[in-house]
Amino acid sequence: MSPPEASARPREASLLRVNGVDHPVSLQRDRSLLYVLREELGLTGTKYGCGEGECGACKVLVDGVAVRSCTTPVGEVAGRSIVTIEGLTDGERLHPVQQAFIDAGAFQCGYCIPGMILAAVSLLDHSPHPTEDEIRAAMDGNICRCCGYLRILDAVQRASQLSVHPPGATP
């Protein structure tokens, strides 16, 4: 997932690297990353919520950092490594954060959850054992209108107690 050498690859103006696969795409300025992911690549796990970067439903990882894809022009991320919710699983094996969301029952309608999970992955990759306040601050840009915040908080805390790094990585 999101190999660090991705950013060192030569930038292909017409290639978008998503979940480890290069896709030829048009880099027209008026296309957001969200549009390209959903409408051209069929990766509908990334959701539209507001179109102005307020709700976080559209978050994806760009070089390991959670980014709002609805306000990101696709041209800005060509050649960088993009991971969507579909790319988080390792084959059939769920990412620990995904498993934690299931175990915590951290979903109601579920629509915000892909963005929530990627925000949490981004947080935990950079700060493996955040305090509750740090989780709240890092995820404040993600709205759950069902207001399942306490279960989501529980899920992120559960995930932080597990290894969120690939097997073999030093804790």
Added chain:
Amino acid sequence: MTTPPTPLPFDLLSPTERPFFDRLGNGLVVVLPARPPDPKGWGRAGPPHGGAWVHLGEDGKARAFTGKVEVGQGTRTALSLLVAEELSLPLSSVELTMGDTDVSPWDMGTFGSRSMPDAGEHLRLTAAATRTLVLELAAARLGVATGDVALSDGQATTRGAPSARSVGYGDLVKGLHRVEMVPPSTRPIPPPEWTRAGRPALGVGGRDIVTGGRQYTSDLHLPGMQYGRVLFPPSHGAKLRRVDLSGAQALPGVTTVHEGDFVGVAAPDLLGARAALKALRADWDTTPQPSEREIVDYLRQHPAEGEDFWDVIHEKVGDVAAALASAPITLHETYTTAYIAHVPMETHAVLASWADGRLTVWMGSQTPFRARDGLSDALGIPPSQVRIVVPPTGSGFGGKHAADLAVGAARLAKASGHPVRIVYTREEEFTQAYFRPMAVIDIRSGAEKDGTLTAWQFDDLNAGSAAARLPYKVPNQKIGNQPADSPLAQASYRALAATANNFARESHMDELAARVGADPLEYRLRHLADDRLAAVLRAVAERAGWVVRPTPPDHRPDRGRGIAVGLEKGGRVATYAEVEVHEDRRLEVLRLVTGFECGAIVHPANLRSQVEGGTIMALGGALFEAIHFENGRILNPRLSEYRVPRFHDVPAIEVLLLDRPDLPSQGGGETPLIAVAPAVANAIYDATGRRLRSLPLAPEGTVP
């Protein structure tokens, strides 16, 4: 030459005519016919509704059908657990089809917290009757009496361990084409004997949610699908005078439709549809519309008949006028609530597709059968020619009842010859959806010198009747509600009238307690007429560490504590709130305790989620949510301008669930919200001595 037979929806056929086995394969089908509506309840003027059917197939799975829908409230899991319980099946062997108008029982809609008491009860009965038939089939197959057969995890086994013989449900129904009706004598398993329901269980569908595989309507794609957009008026009340379609029609691949008030475009991609919409030239006739600053007077001056006659009550007990005239203590106050928006995370979405003259619409709808009727009327085709399928839906909160967007998509699909999907932009969601009604509530009360209530006159304007009735003992009462002619579109909302009426009543009770120096908790307990509600209130007070003391407090602390109760839709709720008002008048909610009781708990984890989420959602409406409007225009139609609760708004929250396996299960999606706003308002009074009577209480984050 013959035309292929039209597939008639199951609800339009009698049980024995339905092609259950063509669609579902061999097996056993058990049907509970639609039931007459409760003469005092929702839809009492409508046709029989609900009912259920269960198909037990050769694969040993139970397929159950209900007309209710899942929009995030968790009923898919809870209802499936009830079926699993009756049939002794693992949850994974129950498949529940919800809200598909071709194969589901007719249902008036998913609202009013009726899924558990109606669909839950209907599915329990149907599955219980299925269990009886399975026992009979097994007894015959195994050559024993039905009493000597035990059911467990999809297997029927003879009792008596050493020589026990087993047969799977699938084997029992092999080759069957048998349809039975639920006999009146059917008795479901009593909740105290439950082994699956009422126990911990993970919600179904979790893996799809966390992997992004779950397909909401806005994610669906059909071959050749086009993207629709609708031309909407720039303000409420604006009427289309003239539209020039030529600019859009000149764009490649664009279809335009102008029919009556509807103007829409369809294009092969989303950006093309956006360009086509922009290329339309429209002129509008506008008339002046009331604005926010004059709205209370406007509503008072514009009473309306009210289309929803069932929601108007006029109740009288004793002689309230005489009691008010003679009471030593009287109080008359007015309480208001703002228009607020549902803000479902998935905006309204529909996908319409025609095949052989028959229309299929996938949409996130809380009223799929009404949508079918609405499409049938609007398009002039029989209801049997319309199918509504409700895919997973990114929440509703009462906001997804309308069918007009589906009509538009159907017209565009017909004109373009392609399936057409329309998804509201967030701004369209804010401006085109309807709102929770604004409420203006007058309360006149009378009491003895010691505070004992003698008179209660409650006049609700524009919210509705829910929770208007008193949970308190008062000998003279006059309670009524009056619809008004709202300048903004308004309709159903999660706990809409109950939130308003409960805010007014529970604030007023606190004002009365303060007037006579009584403790707010004791004052309520003294008047409560409902033992179940009193039990919830006591449990919350105990958890909160409520210390009985007179109100108002003799000195003003920075911190205040408030308490409130509610009784609605069969559920009992009490909420405790603790707030701090900082030196700069900034309000901070520190702690909430919500206690809730709704009979036998079916899915504890989901009920907890509903109560926690409901408490936080209610906090948004209590503190800061409000639609701002001026002359027909919505002034804050964006998430950057309309504030909803976020992580940083969430205080410490404790939830107490009181399980009553001896009582029927009621819904838990709405009532947990209704005591939050008054508890917070009462806590603000406790901290500051200022009584706030309008929601939202602190739109800018501060209190007076």
